[in-house]
Amino acid sequence: MDLTIYSSATQPALLPLALTATQVGWVVGAALLGAVMGFGLLQLINHLRRRDADKEARQIIDRAEIEAAGRRKEAEIEAKEIALKEKSRVEEEANKLRNELHERDRQLDKREDALQQRDDQLGKQEKMVESNQRRLAEKMEDVNRRQKELDDLLDVERQTLHRLSGLNADDARTELLDRLDKELAHEQGALIVKQQKAIEQACDAKAKELLITCIQRFAAAHTAEATTNTVDIPNDDMKGRIIGREGRNIRSFEKATGVDVIIDDTPGVVIVSAFDPVRREIARISLANLITDGRIHPSRIEEVVAETEKEIEGKLKVYGEEAMQEVDVPGLHPKVINLLGRLRYRTSYSQNVLRHSIEVAFISGLIAEEMGLDGDLARRAGLLHDIGKAADHDTEGGHPKIGADLLKRYGENEVVVHAALGHHDDIRADMPYTVICAAADACSASRPGARRETLDRYIKRMQELETIATGFEGVHQAFAIQAGREVRVIANTKQTTDESAAKICRDIAAAFEQQLTYPGEIRVTMIRESRFSETAK
Template identity: 40%
Template sequence: MDYTFIIIAAVVGLAIGFAIAKFMEKGKASKTIANAKREADSILKNAKTEGENIKKDKIFQAKEKFLELKAEHEKVIIGKDKKINEAEKRARDKESQVSNELAKSKRLNEQLESKIKNAEHRIEVFEKKQAELEKLHKHQVQQLEVISGLSAEDAKTQLMESLKETARTDAMSFIQNTVEEAKLTAEQEARKIVINTIQRIGTEEAVENCVSVFNLESDDVKGRIIGREGRNIRALEAATGVEIIVDDTPEAIILSCFDSVRREVARLSLHKLVTDGRIHPARIEEIVRKTEKQIEQEIVEVGKRTVIDLGIHGLHPELIRSVGRMKYRSSYGQNLLQHSREVAKLCGVMAAELGLNPKLAKRAGLLHDIGKVPNTEAEVETPHAILGMQWAEKFGEKPDVCNAIGAHHDEIEMKTLISPIVQVCDAISGARPGARRQVLDSYIQRLKDLEDIAFGFGGVQKAYAIQAGRELRVIVESEKVSDDKAAELSFEISQKIQTDMTYPGQVKVTVIRETRAVNVAK
């Protein structure tokens, strides 16, 4: 019984404890729910408050943005109003200016109309007075006819005859006096102009040679220039056409050639080779090619400097190049560029003395011997004055300049006053003591003729007259000329020289045929 009571008491206790636990759990849940409600209400209240604050901020920002936009809009409107006011002001000013101009024009029109009326009135008065004057003149003429017994035409004829005789006598006397005075003073004035012109131009004696001397630092360089078995010096002579004389002259090598351009190319090439130290046939040919291009550029620069120094403008580039080539040409031993510059200065001074155009005279003086400069075109048997005139016409020179060039040796008729000036100045420049040497020019022409004969045969690549014209060295193309043909060509050239030319002594003809095999290792 006791165990039963205990079990029942335990069960009842468990039931009571379970009920108490459930009650307590229910109370705790109620508290939790109440707390959750309170928190929810608080969150909602805070959210509502925060929403109101955000709403107030947004409204405030919107108001500020609206005020900013409103201010900007007001600024734009004010700016537009200002521009409109300025435009209206300009329009009012223009309107006022136009009104003033109209008023001024109206006043001028009124003044013009008044002057026109005044002029018409004066013309009317003048016509009336002229009619009265003619009437009085006729009346006086009639009275004179009655008094003299002659008509007006008869009296006029007698008076004119008398005046003619008097005028003729006076004119003949004046002409005779003028001619006598001109004869007395013309020669003196012309001599004075020429002398003054010559005195105002400083001249130099012309020195032109066929030999240049290349100075060396030591005689050891001579062996390197000659090369093994003479291959370097032969390559240099073949590339430049200049005879290189290596003798006992200490620290010097002589370059001999009638063509000063070739001599200059050889001199500059030797200088570059000696400075560089590498002297062999391939290097020699490379340096000679570069030097020839350098000389061509220098020719153009010399031409440009010459025309700038003389104040000549608008000259064709081909004529400028021809002027530069004059530096390496000679006329009877006189340097052609120095001669042409001298003639140009003399022409300018003399033209100024005579009241002519000095610039045009300088231009004609500079170009008067342009026909002596060889060009790329085929040479023709034409006097250098005519050839120079044709060149000047081809490159757009004025007719006065062309006539002066063509007429300075009387090949054509002189048509302008510049032509005799160029002729006189050319004579003045060439007639100075030591200015020219006839023998040198004929000698150079003979050397040129030797080379021209060689070029007349097929297969000839280069031809050089050396040894002062005693040897003609001909280089042929190996593809076109065989060894047997080279010997035959040498004989034919020698026979042609013997038939067509007159020369002292003998001329040795050497034909060189060279074969080269060139490959490149990569």
């Protein structure tokens, strides 16, 4: 077999290459041998791989069996521990139940013993009751027997009395009753006087206790805000600007505010004077704003005063509403609220009238509730009792009459109107709320510290009281106490008697009324005592 293989070359012609059959056989054999050897090599590699895989699988299985055995042991140990814990818990619960049962048995035993003791006591009491019943029955029989004997004796005595007096039963009864009426008439009058004194003492003590309780339940601050009449200025040159050319600024200011502006040699201040406290406050704030602003001329003055009036009007409404809410008195007329706010700028003996009215309202409400009356109505009367002081600069008359007229005009309750009119005893107090309001007003005005005065004036008043009291013959010492509301006078026992001491006490009180001017009352207490001492040897 001839094979011709052509190979391309650079030459244009093809050169044939011839191989023999033997050579081809060798090539084929070598290829077959290589294929056989490759197949065998592949089988060998696969066999080795299977052997390694089997070995690795056996190792994995061995490890898994070892791990499974370890876990099985751990599980057994854990199960034993759980079983031991459960056994311990069960034993603890069993012990606890055993103890509880033992405690219950002990308590039941105690109860059984107590019941037994009660049964024994009941048995003893039953025996005692039976014995008492027997004795009572015997005594009743004895009483009935004696009562029968007494009735028989009374019949005998009655017949004897009728025979001796010659009077029948009706005549004797009439004469006896007449004698009893005559004898008891005097005793009845004495008992009435005694009971009246006891009732007066009891009422006085109860009233004092009620007032003290109400005042203690309501503790108000005594500090009062004093309305200032001065305005600070940065320098004295500002006084000329306030006066203005030919006094036009100060005239415009006084006309717009309705106050008097006093500018003197006092350095650093300008004095504002007016009877109306609200106008005085408007003038003070307006002047302070003008000084701060620096522009002082008639048109600016009118503008600032108008703005300040609106500001004060708003404040008056706020002050009135705050007082109304504080005391819990709803439904007031807007004009009444405005008048309440005006009391914020009014003082009486340096006591702020609005705070005083609020305090009187609370005390009145507490007193009324203690007496079983309407506390809300009493608080309303107490809050509005001094409302006339907000308009007494513009209206003639006393503030009770002015306040009553205003409240009646704005539709207030008749009780509130009567309280405002009669809280100073100007009229007869026909309503209990008027009396309550008057008492609360006196408590608020006279409590120590409510109405302030300067230290010099206070000391001078104390000295005057003591000087007047010691000026009477027979007075040994005199002490002014309770902020001058009481004077304790020590009498000289050698120069006075009880009767003369009483006369001196009246004379001292009359001298206070004639020589001094003071708010409220001054109590004069005269003390006269005799002391005797001996020494035992």
